[in-house]
Amino acid sequence: xxxxxxxxxxxxxxxxxxxxxxxxxxxxxxxxxxxxxxxxxxxxxxxxxxxxxxxxxxxxxxxxxxxxxxxxxxxxxxxxxxxxxxxxxxxxxxxxxxxxxxxxxxxxxxxxxxxxxxxxxxxxxxxxxxxxxxxxxxxxxxxxxxxxxxxxxxxxxxxxxxxxxxxxxxxxxxxxxxxxxxxxxxxxxxxxxxxxxxxxxxxxxxxxxxxxxxxxxxxxxxxxxxxxxxxxxxxxxxxxxxxxxxxxxxxxxxxxxxxxxxxxxxxxxxxxxxxxxxxxxxxxxxxxxxxxxxxxxxxxxxxxxx
Amino acid sequence: xxxxxxxxxxxxxxxxxxxxxxxxxxxxxxxxxxxxxxxxxxxxxxxxxxxxxxxxxxxxxxxxxxxxxxxxxxxxxxxxxxxxxxxxxxxxxxxxxxxxxxxxxxxxxxxxxxxxxxxxxxxxxxxxxxxxxxxxxxxxxxxxxxxxxxxxxxxxxxxxxxxxxxxxxxxxxxxxxxxxxxxxxxxxxxxxxxxxxxxxxxxxxxxxxxxxxxxxxxxxxxxxxxxxxxxxxxxxxxxxxxxxxxxxxxxxxxxxxxxxxxxxxxxxxxxxxxxxxxxxxxxxxxxxxxxxxxxxxxxxxxxxxx
Numbered sequence: 001x002x003x004x005x006x007x008x009x010x011x012x013x014x015x016x017x018x019x020x021x022x023x024x025x026x027x028x029x030x031x032x033x034x035x036x037x038x039x040x041x042x043x044x045x046x047x048x049x050x051x052x053x054x055x056x057x058x059x060x061x062x063x064x065x066x067x068x069x070x071x072x073x074x075x076x077x078x079x080x081x082x083x084x085x086x087x088x089x090x091x092x093x094x095x096x097x098x099x100x101x102x103x104x105x106x107x108x109x110x111x112x113x114x115x116x117x118x119x120x121x122x123x124x125x126x127x128x129x130x131x132x133x134x135x136x137x138x139x140x141x142x143x144x145x146x147x148x149x150x151x152x153x154x155x156x157x158x159x160x161x162x163x164x165x166x167x168x169x170x171x172x173x174x175x176x177x178x179x180x181x182x183x184x185x186x187x188x189x190x191x192x193x194x195x196x197x198x199x200x201x202x203x204x205x206x207x208x209x210x211x212x213x214x215x216x217x218x219x220x221x222x223x224x225x226x227x228x229x230x231x232x233x234x235x236x237x238x239x240x241x242x243x244x245x246x247x248x249x250x251x252x253x254x255x256x257x258x259x260x261x262x263x264x265x266x267x268x269x270x271x272x273x274x275x276x277x278x279x280x281x282x283x284x285x286x287x288x289x290x291x292x293x294x295x296x297x298x299x300x301x302x303x304x305x306x
Numbered sequence: 307x308x309x310x311x312x313x314x315x316x317x318x319x320x321x322x323x324x325x326x327x328x329x330x331x332x333x334x335x336x337x338x339x340x341x342x343x344x345x346x347x348x349x350x351x352x353x354x355x356x357x358x359x360x361x362x363x364x365x366x367x368x369x370x371x372x373x374x375x376x377x378x379x380x381x382x383x384x385x386x387x388x389x390x391x392x393x394x395x396x397x398x399x400x401x402x403x404x405x406x407x408x409x410x411x412x413x414x415x416x417x418x419x420x421x422x423x424x425x426x427x428x429x430x431x432x433x434x435x436x437x438x439x440x441x442x443x444x445x446x447x448x449x450x451x452x453x454x455x456x457x458x459x460x461x462x463x464x465x466x467x468x469x470x471x472x473x474x475x476x477x478x479x480x481x482x483x484x485x486x487x488x489x490x491x492x493x494x495x496x497x498x499x500x501x502x503x504x505x506x507x508x509x510x511x512x513x514x515x516x517x518x519x520x521x522x523x524x525x526x527x528x529x530x531x532x533x534x535x536x537x538x539x540x541x542x543x544x545x546x547x548x549x550x551x552x553x554x555x556x557x558x559x560x561x562x563x564x565x566x567x568x569x570x571x572x573x574x575x576x577x578x579x580x581x582x583x584x585x586x587x588x589x590x591x592x593x594x595x596x597x598x599x600x601x602x603x604x605x606x607x608x609x610x611x612x
Contacts, residue, residue: 103505125519126515126516126519126520126521127519127520128520131519131520137519138515138516138518138519138520139515140515140516161514161515161518161519163511163514163515165507165508165511165512165515166506166507166508166511170505170506170507173501173502173505173506173507174502174507174512174515174516176501176505177498177499177501177502177505177507177512177516177521178498178515178516178519178520178521179521180494180497180498180501181491181494181495181498181516181521181523181526182494182520182521183494184490184491184493184494184497184567185487185490185491185494185521185523187490187566187567188486188487188488188489188490188491188567188568189487191486191490191565191567191568192483192484192486192487193483194563194565195479195482195483195486195554195557195558195561195563195565196479196480196483198558198561198563199409199476199479199482199483199557199561200472200476200479201471201472201476201479201480201483202471202472205469205471205472206471206480206483208467208469209432209444209445209446209467209469209471209480209484210432210444210446210480210483210484210487212444212467213431213432213433213437213443213444213467213484213524214432214433214434214437214444214484214488214524214525214528214542215432215483215484215485215487215488215491215524216523216524217487217491217522217523217524217525218519218520218521218522218523219520219523220487222520236520248501251501251505252501252504255501255504255505256599257500257501257504257599258598258599259497259500259501260493260570260574260598261490261493261494261497261567261570262494262497264566264567264570268566292564292566293562293563293564
């Protein structure tokens with residue numbers, strides 16, 4: 001690790017942010033945390049992180065400010081709001097939003113930041129809770145190359161595949177490509193596992209066969225076994241994924257691009273949410289496809305009336 | 307390699323079969339070849355393989371007979387036809403069909419074979435032309451365990467992930483799961499690359515970011531770069547893939563299983579074929595999605611009339 005020890009503002013310690021901030025602390029950096037629900041930050045505060053009551057306060061006097069929040073509205077408030085990082089009286093030299101958010105918002109934040117002589121990077125990640133925990137995230141970075149190089153030692157603590165994609169917004173656009181890939185892949189994974197069940201196959205043995213060849217994907221190899229074991233705990237929330245698919249479809253529509261697979265995925269994920277599963281992991285897509293096919297859990301109480 | 311040297315009938319030396327048979331010869335086994343177009347077998351004949359004018363003749367006196375042909379009709383003719391392997395006067399002890407074919411046909415062949423005291427395995431593969439060339443295929447095997455164990459040393463020469471899935475037909479069912487996974491994954495790959503192009507991203511840099519994380523798949527990492535380089539040469543033919551998707555949809559329908567992603571993929575691949583690209587590789591799906599979006603090659607001659 002060649003990074004000098006720095007003072008870092010970290011905003012947002014949900015499933016992903018908590019692991020990511022933990023790696024920065026473990027590397028010796030001094031963190032000041034702000035997150036919506038303070039209790040979520042307790043593990044870091046117990047290890048010596050400081051608490052700030054707003055993103056602005058967290059960023060005040062920090063070398064850089066990192067955000068990993070939920071929705072574009074949160075990103076906007078975190079950086080552009082009246083209590084946002086860009087309002088700090090001693091602002092950081094670089095702000096890095098690692099949330100998956102709108103490319104156009106990333107460009108707007110970069111414009112506002114540059115007017116204040118602050119660098120801004122959009123640096124969304126892929127790899128889910130496992131990648132965050134193991135610091136193996138893929139990090140897709142948009143923004144000025146100089147800022148990318150300044151931030152690289154810090155980003156490299158959280159991920160192992162950190163790629164500068166181009167100007168502001170290109171990190172988010174790359175993440176949209178990432179989500180487009182996942183969306184259709186997940187449909188295939190669920191449909192494949194339902195087919196396997198109907199055919200009477202042993203699903204884990206099937207994954208052993210198909211996961212290593214041309215049908216292999218991170219999704220089948222990591223989320224497939226969770227589905228088989230009925231583990232729908234969130235690595236990544238359905239409702240966050242629906243947000244991402246909405247951004248991707250909006251961007252595609254703006255570019256007059258028809259993406260029928262992505263549209264189908266959005267519809268199916270909406271069904272998952274409609275069934276009350278928005279706070280489960282993305283592998284809960286299986287539940288919607290089971291329900292469509294009458295393969296969901298049998299009714300607890302069959303009617304005995306007549 | 308612990309396999310005793312054997313006399314093997316090999317039927318079908320197309321893109322895949324040629325590499326697979328080549329590995330068996332390189333391991334020292336004696337091959338007798340039959341294939342529809344003799345010229346396709348020349349590289350093997352030049353290395354000393356014998357030629358037979360029918361599957362029956364190839365199988366006569368062989369220890370085992372392997373087929374890697376095109377369509378279920380070909381599989382049926384190869385093994386059950388009047389010039390098929392099961393008509394050999396000195397039949398092999400095991401016949402192995404490695405073509406992707408109907409599960410119900412695999413069961414029928416096994417039934418006919420067993421009545422003649424011959425073992426039958428369905429052992430379709432995944433891994434495409436690259437997997438065949440590098441002997442890294444995933445091989446999914448259905449049939450009696452004793453036959454599986456007898457064939458394992460031979461199968462292990464052609465692949466590195468050889469899994470016994472269960473009774474006759476389960477190899478083919480597992481391969482259907484494989485194709486279901488690929489079908490939707492390919493939609494995601496094409497849509498992701500079109501989005502990247504519209505967003506002005508560098509597509510190879512995008513693959514570098516997304517291929518290593520939660521969006522990673524064999525398809526994006528192997529076929530994605532071919533699409534970027536406009537290389538639509540067949541590793542696996544579109545028309546063969548459409549055959550497979552048809553089998554999977556037939557089987558799903560028989561099991562009253564709705565698979566909307568697979569249906570969409572079939573429709574899009576039909577469009578590829580309708581556009582005259584049935585003999586290109588499966589990565590030609592990109593061409594259909596480009597055409598839908600008016601992103602195909604510009605017209606050569608714009609009208610200058612009026």
